[in-house]
Amino acid sequence: MPSFPVALRALTLPFAALLALSSAPVARAAEPAPPKGFVALSDVDPTIVQEMRYATAHNFTGHRVDGYRRPVCLLTRPAAKALRAAQRVVLRRGYTLKVYDCYRPRRAVADFVAWAKDLGDERMKEEFYPRVEKSRLFEDGYIAEKSGHSRGSTMDVTLVRLPVRPTRPYVPGERLVPCHAPRAERFPDNSVDMGTGFDCFDTLAHTLDPRVQGAQRVHRLLLKSVLENAGFRNLAEEWWHYTLREEPFPDTYFDFPVR
Known part of the structure; x- marks a missing residue:
């Protein structure tokens, strides 16, 4: 008959093994990586300003959106190159693009x-x-089950007057102002006045809405003409939304995280 210490060790061995197993690192499923043909916009044109709203809480959901691990702009290479061509035009006019x-x-x-x-x-x-x-x-079409952004050649973009002044950080819980309010009252975005803020779910955000006049209309038409000349098409319901006409993945919706 084994002595008590020996028997005790025999009883504790399975527990020790179980403890070691529970503390071992758990293997995670590999996440999809960007396919060949995608680039970071900053590698193609570092002068384009990036304010990636869905990597922050300052968007219509109020939370950081799933899939945005880093506040960076990823695009297909042709879309990034076309955006670089548009940037060269607006820089000569005293502006920069901002995505x-x-x-x-x-x-x-x-x-x-x-x-x-x-x-x-x-x-x-x-x-x-x-x-x-x-x-x-x-x-009303503001939210859909699919988005052209997932094909990699669509971006939300605006104009910022040079020299660029930073936009102050959004503070969760701060008092909100309607996106269609006068620019001086809205969240202090450093972009030019486009008549509404970004992601404004309102008919006033339609690119050619006749109520938008003066400098606001001039800014919208400038952005539209420059980007269309660079190979993009605008979504009529959103002044900020542009897609490369000759996009390389017209039927593929990707799901790798932004990182």
Whole structure:
């Protein structure tokens, strides 16, 4: 018959093995990587300003969107090169381009959809959709199950007057102002006055809305003409939304994270 210490060691061995197993690192499934043909915009043109809103809480959801690990702009190489050509034009006119969003993973689009279905979460309504009921965001076309951004050749872009002054950080919980309010009252974006803020769910954000006149219209038309000459097409409902006409992945929606 084994002595008590020997028997005790025999009893504790399985527990020690189990403890070692529980503390071992858990293997994670490999995440998809960007396919050949995608680049960081900063590697193609570091002069274009980046303010990647979905990597922050300052967007219509009020939270950092799933899939945005880093606040960087990723695009297909042809889209990045075309944007560089547009940047050269606006620089000569005293402006720089600024992107708010570029490639968008499918998981981020799914995050938008889940948020839109949660009718109780309206923490950002006062700024981004003050005149639209959240229950109508799908019906009115502001949220969709798919996004051209996931193909890698679409970006949300604006103009900033040189020299560039930084936009102050958004403070979660701060008082919100409607995106269609006069520029002096809206969140102090460093872009030129386009008539509404970025991601404004409102008909006033339609690129050629006739109510937008004066300097606001001039800015919209300047952005539109420069980007169209560089090979992009505008989404008529959003003055900031442009897609490369000859995009290399017209039927593929990617889901690698932005990092």
